[in-house]
Amino acid sequence: MLATWLTDRLGLTVPVVCAPMAGVAGGALAAAVSDAGGLGLVGIGREPVEGVQAQFALVANGDRKFGAGLLAWVLADRPELLDITLEAKPSLVSISFGDWQQHVQRVKESGALFATQVGTVAEARYAASSGVDVLVARGGEGGGHGRDLVATLPLLQGVLDAVDVPVLAAGGIGTARGLAAVLAAGAAGAWVGTAFLTCVESLLPPQGREVAFAAEDRDTIYTTVLDAARGAAWPTEFGGRAVRSEFTDTWHGRDDEVRATGAKPETWITWAGQGVGLLHESRPAADVVAGFAAAEQLLRDAASRSR
Ligand SMILES: Cc1cc2nc3c(=O)[nH]c(=O)nc-3n(C[C@H](O)[C@H](O)[C@H](O)COP(=O)(O)O)c2cc1C
Incomplete structure (x- = not known):
């Protein structure tokens, strides 16, 4: 089993977090990822309170570990979304993109780990000095919103050298090979969106x-x-x-x-990262998580080749 700070801290068997994806990662996907040994997060955008509570009801069963991801700029006028999130008792809360700093203490006092996504080394230094428990180094090849200033590998290398807090790598990690690479570099795990996008349990139409x-x-x-x-x-x-x-x-x-x-897209907007080229069919999330677990063998093979 691959053991890292993340797996030890949350009792996971695979160091993979299913990223919060508003409108895509609901309670069913989060539950399936967590039951398979990773950590599933419910993605929260600007949905009505009842809709978010309905998603939490699908994943929060008292026993199961799960997390939630919110958008800091949305919380500025929808603070109740954090209230109902903490009521659901997640083990990890991610707040990114905007003024997330003001929520760090409250989240930590609830017993949850606080995570935020950063896109530059300077942002990582700032986040580490703001008391976050775990940083997500998110490269520009990632899907959905974020920054496109630095790609995952240069960002991860810079962030790992710059901060002492645990770091998860995000952006373009779609298979066990990607997971093995970031674990070998020193990340505590991967924060994966696109690879779970088309899972059977996702809300993607x-x-x-x-x-x-x-x-x-x-x-x-x-x-x-x-x-x-x-x-x-x-x-x-x-x-x-x-x-x-x-x-x-x-x-x-x-x-x-x-x-x-007032020009409008005529087709569905599909937010996705460069790893979208690796998606070919709808698979159960448990299969995707099990696929990531093969990183252990890849790392063993790499170690046995080094002399
Ligand atoms: C469809 C989609 C929706 C997303 N929605 C959110 C979100 O609501 N909140 C958030 O913090 N990140 C969101 N993200 C970004 C992810 O948290 C993560 O940074 C990204 O998926 C990592 O790159 P990858 O897609 O290459 O795995 C979204 C990503 C995707 C693909």
């Missing part, structure tokens, strides 16, 4: 699955134009990575025009 399966590694784009078109209130410093479409091919970089003309 069929049209999103079709887009994901058709996409190759080069078919994603990091852009702010999709939020401009949706009228989403994401701070513009955070773009999102999604599967390219006719809409992004036409409008990427033209956010003001999109706002002025």
Whole structure:
């Protein structure tokens, strides 16, 4: 069994966290990942309180370890989302993208670990000095929102050298090979979104699955134009990575025009990272977690080759 700070601290058998993915990672996916030995997180965006509580009801059974991920900029006007999250008694709470610092103490006092995602070494230093329990070094190849300033490997190397808190690696980790690489580098585990996107238990609708399966590694784009078109209130410093479409091919970089003309994507927006090229079919989350566990053998093989 692969043992790290993360597995020891939370009683996991595989050092993999299923990232919070609003609208995709609900209670069923989180429960399936946790039951398979990883840690499943419920992703919370701007949903109504009842919708979030319904997702927690699918995963919180008193015994099972699970986590939750919230958006800091949403909490600024929806603070009740943190209240209902802590009522569900998660073992780990991630708050990212915006003013997350003000919530650190409250989350830790609830008994949960506090995590946040960082996209540069400077952000990692700041987060480590703000009392977070675990940092997520999230490279620009990752799916959904974040920064696209540094790719996962250079970011992870810089962050591991810069801070003393445990670090999880995120962005483009889709198979046991990726997990083995970041564990060998010194990460306490991987924080994985895209690889769980098309799981049987995910909330992604069929049209999103079709887009994901058709996409190759080069078919994603990091852009702010999709939020401009949706009228989403994401701070513009955070773009999102999604599967390219006719809409992004036409409008990427033209956010003001999109706002002025009201241009809208005609097809489903599928947020996904560069690892989308590795997805070919809907699989149970337990299979995906079991696949990641093969990192142990890869690391053993690598060790036996070194002399
Ligand atoms: C569909 C999708 C939705 C996401 N939604 C959120 C979210 O609600 N909150 C959050 O903190 N991160 C969100 N993310 C980012 C993930 O937490 C994580 O950084 C990312 O998935 C890691 O890269 P990977 O997709 O290559 O595994 C989302 C990612 C995806 C793919």
